[in-house]
Amino acid sequence: MNFIYIWKEIRHHRHRTLVNILGIAVGIALFVSINAVSAAYQDAISLPFKNIGADIVVQRAEKRSANAAQAPAAMRGIRLPFSNQILASKDVEKLKTISGIDAVATSLLLWEFEQGGFKTIMGVDLAAPSLGPIKVKDWLAKGRFFDKAGEAVLEKHFAKFHQIKLGDIFKISGRSFDVVGLLEIKEGSQVASANIYLPLTDAQALLAGSTADINIAYLHMKDPAQIDAIKGQIAGTLPGATVTSSDSFLDLMGGMSQISGQFSLVVSLVALAGAFFLIIKTMIGNLVERSREIGILKAIGWTSSDIQKQLLGETLLQSLIGGLAGIAAGYLISYLLGYLSIPISTPWELNLTPAFAKEAAAAVKTIRLPVNFSAVLTAAALALSVFAGILASYFMGRRMAKMKPADILRRL
Numbered sequence: 001m002n003f004i005y006i007w008k009e010i011r012h013h014r015h016r017t018l019v020n021i022l023g024i025a026v027g028i029a030l031f032v033s034i035n036a037v038s039a040a041y042q043d044a045i046s047l048p049f050k051n052i053g054a055d056i057v058v059q060r061a062e063k064r065s066a067n068a069a070q071a072p073a074a075m076r077g078i079r080l081p082f083s084n085q086i087l088a089s090k091d092v093e094k095l096k097t098i099s100g101i102d103a104v105a106t107s108l109l110l111w112e113f114e115q116g117g118f119k120t121i122m123g124v125d126l127a128a129p130s131l132g133p134i135k136v137k138d139w140l141a142k143g144r145f146f147d148k149a150g151e152a153v154l155e156k157h158f159a160k161f162h163q164i165k166l167g168d169i170f171k172i173s174g175r176s177f178d179v180v181g182l183l184e185i186k187e188g189s190q191v192a193s194a195n196i197y198l199p200l201t202d203a204q205a206l207l208a209g210s211t212a213d214i215n216i217a218y219l220h221m222k223d224p225a226q227i228d229a230i231k232g233q234i235a236g237t238l239p240g241a242t243v244t245s246s247d248s249f250l251d252l253m254g255g256m257s258q259i260s261g262q263f264s265l266v267v268s269l270v271a272l273a274g275a276f277f278l279i280i281k282t283m284i285g286n287l288v289e290r291s292r293e294i295g296i297l298k299a300i301g302w303t304s305s306d307i308q309k310q311l312l313g314e315t316l317l318q319s320l321i322g323g324l325a326g327i328a329a330g331y332l333i334s335y336l337l338g339y340l341s342i343p344i345s346t347p348w349e350l351n352l353t354p355a356f357a358k359e360a361a362a363a364v365k366t367i368r369l370p371v372n373f374s375a376v377l378t379a380a381a382l383a384l385s386v387f388a389g390i391l392a393s394y395f396m397g398r399r400m401a402k403m404k405p406a407d408i409l410r411r412l
Helices: 003-012 014-050 089-097 132-139 156-161 200-206 224-237 247-253 255-289 291-299 304-338 375-401 405-410
Strands: 056-059 077-079 101-114 117-124 140-143 151-155 169-172 175-183 196-199 216-221 242-244 341-345 364-368
Touching: 014 255, 014 304, 014 375, 056 224, 089 101, 089 216, 089 224, 101 132, 101 200, 117 132, 117 200, 132 140, 132 175, 151 156, 151 169, 156 175, 169 196, 175 200, 196 200, 216 224, 224 242, 255 375, 291 304, 304 375
Parallel strands: 117 196, 151 175
Antiparallel strands: 056 216, 056 242, 077 101, 101 117, 101 216, 140 175, 151 196, 169 175, 341 364
16 A cells, blocks of 8 residues: 555545545534434433432422312411422331432422512531532532531522622521521532522421421432332332432423434434445545546556555545544534523422422523533544445445456547
């Protein structure tokens, strides 16, 4: 294989080379961008759970009587959310005994209704592992996280709306708390998004008759691949409990997320197959243009094997350049798409604000697609571009083998 000849041939026929490189670059760019965006959608779906370190959230919804004459529950003061009733301590102990559960953390979510609005209050267990709402301490914008009773951390937008600053005294249901920190909820973390965060014991003290009650359990698994089996075990162990995971967000997102998850590989391969066809057709068509050159080379002693090696070198070099250009273009397209916000609907049981509340916009959040560089996807794209070159050179070799120097030179 004469590498100097290969390079000169590519430089001499710039137009032909550019067409081949652009063809493979377009196919690889489509392959990379479609798969990168698909992976970003899957990451976006898991983001609410990933940000709190949980794989599964367990809750118990309020039981509604079928008797229409039943008086509605009072909607003033501190109360439990409809989807988050008390989980008994024995239920939490049962969760810890389930095989495959690595860690369990708990919290107490409360609503406080008062004239002119409502508050969401999250009781955080300071002794819990790095799991559940304890993760919000990493999102502090000002001050510090509470470390003792009587202290509170507020979401900064809530604090700004109510004109509350660090060091102020904030009252909840008649009890005073020192505001020691302000935090900004991380994007896609609506599962842990509350207005006020208190030590778990303080939150329990706000609930009448409560001693050590909790109403949300966050579970981390040893092997996330066993999530369906473990969800089934939890449903059997705690009948009537609500068991949710990132799959709940997938069901609500629908549309693009389901298409990207199920058909992204097929669509990208179809696009790549189209690029392969274009490259092979173009390169084989180039043989007609190069028939004089091939005839002269055969006439001076080059064998079909020698010529095929040269063609293989040319196509591989073009495919490699086109592949690298396509990978760069594909990731550029993906990152540009990543600046678009997509809606992430929160399942009813995980929505921390009342669905009927005027300010309850937390049911639907928008987040940017978390597009990331993937070494596996890059390697696959590069391998496919090289494969395209090998495939093209194979068909060119078969076509060239039928070309006889005497017939070619006779037409000159």
